[in-house]
Amino acid sequence: MDQHFITLTVNGDSHRVPVAVQDTLVDVLRNKLGLMGTKRGCTSGSCGVCTIQGEDSRAVLSCLALAIEWDGRSLTTIEGVATPAGLHPVQQAFLEFGAVQCGACTPGLIMTAKALLETNPSPDEAAINEALAGAICRCTGHIKVKEAVRQAIRRMAATTEDADGAPQG
Amino acid sequence: MLLPAFRYLRAADIGEAVAALAAGGDGAQVLAGGTDLLISMRQGLVAPVTLIGIRGLQELDGIDTGATGDLRVGAGVLLTDLAEHPVVLARFPSLAQAARSVGSRHVRNMATLGGNLRLPTRCWYTNQSADWRASRAPCWKTDGGLCHVIKTSETCRAINSSDTAPALLALGARLRLRSVRGEREAPLAAFYNDDGVRHTNLARDEIITAVLVPPARVRTLFVKAAARTGLDYGYGTLAAAVTGANKAIKSARLVAGSVGSWPVTLERAGQIIVERGLNPAAIEAAGEATREDLGEVANLFSPPGYKKRLVRGLVVQVLEQLRRIKPGTD
Numbered sequence: 001m002d003q004h005f006i007t008l009t010v011n012g013d014s015h016r017v018p019v020a021v022q023d024t025l026v027d028v029l030r031n032k033l034g035l036m037g038t039k040r041g042c043t044s045g046s047c048g049v050c051t052i053q054g055e056d057s058r059a060v061l062s063c064l065a066l067a068i069e070w071d072g073r074s075l076t077t078i079e080g081v082a083t084p085a086g087l088h089p090v091q092q093a094f095l096e097f098g099a100v101q102c103g104a105c106t107p108g109l110i111m112t113a114k115a116l117l118e119t120n121p122s123p124d125e126a127a128i129n130e131a132l133a134g135a136i137c138r139c140t141g142h143i144k145v146k147e148a149v150r151q152a153i154r155r156m157a158a159t160t161e162d163a164d165g166a167p168q169g
Numbered sequence: 170m171l172l173p174a175f176r177y178l179r180a181a182d183i184g185e186a187v188a189a190l191a192a193g194g195d196g197a198q199v200l201a202g203g204t205d206l207l208i209s210m211r212q213g214l215v216a217p218v219t220l221i222g223i224r225g226l227q228e229l230d231g232i233d234t235g236a237t238g239d240l241r242v243g244a245g246v247l248l249t250d251l252a253e254h255p256v257v258l259a260r261f262p263s264l265a266q267a268a269r270s271v272g273s274r275h276v277r278n279m280a281t282l283g284g285n286l287r288l289p290t291r292c293w294y295t296n297q298s299a300d301w302r303a304s305r306a307p308c309w310k311t312d313g314g315l316c317h318v319i320k321t322s323e324t325c326r327a328i329n330s331s332d333t334a335p336a337l338l339a340l341g342a343r344l345r346l347r348s349v350r351g352e353r354e355a356p357l358a359a360f361y362n363d364d365g366v367r368h369t370n371l372a373r374d375e376i377i378t379a380v381l382v383p384p385a386r387v388r389t390l391f392v393k394a395a396a397r398t399g400l401d402y403g404y405g406t407l408a409a410a411v412t413g414a415n416k417a418i419k420s421a422r423l424v425a426g427s428v429g430s431w432p433v434t435l436e437r438a439g440q441i442i443v444e445r446g447l448n449p450a451a452i453e454a455a456g457e458a459t460r461e462d463l464g465e466v467a468n469l470f471s472p473p474g475y476k477k478r479l480v481r482g483l484v485v486q487v488l489e490q491l492r493r494i495k496p497g498t499d
Contacts, residue, residue, distance in 0.1 A: 021176065022171070022173065062206050064209070064276075066177070069179075069222055134273025134274050135273075
């Protein structure tokens with residue numbers, strides 16, 4: 001099999017990984033780097049469970065990207081979302097609103113929501129619906145997910161205001 | 170499903186890309202966004218020997234407006250960037266609406282305009298796994314000699330589901346194409362064929378490099394009717410572009426997508442609007458005329474009677490909306 005080495009920066013860590021030309025990004029993340037948070041679902045761009053973020057924070061589908069085309073690039077997976085200081089506001093909101101049932105879609109939904117908030121910090125209802133249309137939960141509806149996303153928007157906006165506000169104390 | 174093996178070549182520039190495409194013969198294909206091609210490869214519908222990576226090539230990038238107000242969109246521009254571009258939103262809203270209606274946001278963050286324009290036609294008998302297809306006789310699309318949709322059809326009737334194609338046809342766009350033989354420009358109207366197999370006139374060694382939209386002051390809209398708003402192919406789409414005032418319409422182009430093997434220009438309906446102006450009676454008459462304009466419609470993804478009523482409804486809806494938009498001044 002045709003093997004190539006690529007350099008991939010995942011969640012800030014640089015990796016030199018051997019890949020076959022037909023390896024998709026999700027295969028490399030899961031099978032070569034052991035990052036099992038990103039799921040392999042429909043492999044046809046319909047379900048969104050393989051969602052990751054590229055350099056520009058946009059949500060992309062790792063099942064429809066050839067790993068070899070990502071040589072030299074950086075990406076964020078669900079494993080890079082929480083920090084030692086705690087969960088990301090989107091993750092925290094998913095917990096608080098019970099926006100998780102079986103959990104298979106959760107990494108994709110969280111990456112989708114995080115990408116939305118980083119590219120559009122104050123999305124309206126239509127923008128939330130538009131973003132979430134690309135990541136599907138088959139257990140239940142998107143109501144709790146949307147409630148969680150709205151909570152994350154409020155919390156992130158409040159954090160930004162604190163940071164931008166007058167000197168404290 | 171796993172991808173079959175292939176060779177991968179990363180093109181450093183457009184010259185290298187067309188050279189590799191020419192050298193690779195029938196087995197070579199370009200890979201841009203990959204959101205459709207990789208799925209077709211997984212399903213065994215195509216099996217390229219060599220994929221030529223053209224993602225991010227500078228020559229395929231950029232959205233520029235010329236001195237005369239014409240617009241050039243690089244074929245490699247991502248659909249998200251096209252849909253959000255301020256000039257496109259302001260002057261050619263139908264193009265932004267069409268770009269935005271493709272797939273999901275995730276898909277649009279990867280998929281390119283050029284890819285959407287040459288999107289392969291789809292059929293529920295062929296766009297399936299290889300095992301699924303093996304349970305039926307091969308059809309026109311799979312090197313057989315029949316059509317499962319219309320048994321008597323002499324050609325493949327698979328549906329062209331591109332959303333940007335009808336929008337750009339209504340705007341009278343042109344394509345810039347490149348091969349080792351040189352560069353050429355062609356009207357988009359001459360690009361599509363009413364044939365699900367040979368659905369475009371793109372030569373095997375050619376790459377679409379840019380789309381050119383002429384500078385006319387148009388009122389333009391695109392609408393899509395699908396089973397759900399996000400991430401779906403249309404049951405029917407309609408793009409319309411009119412120039413002139415309601416009482417003195419200079420041109421009216423109406424193009425229906427996702428109802429046939431090519432985007433169908435509704436000639437008679439457009440002609441009625443030019444002859445009679447943009448008013449309720451003429452709009453009704455234009456809606457009536459769509460049945461004849463559409464001709465024979467295949468029972469594919471939705472029944473033909475439904476498609477015909479749908480397009481008629483979309484024509485009336487879109488023209489009513491356009492009638493209320495103030496025409497731009499030249």
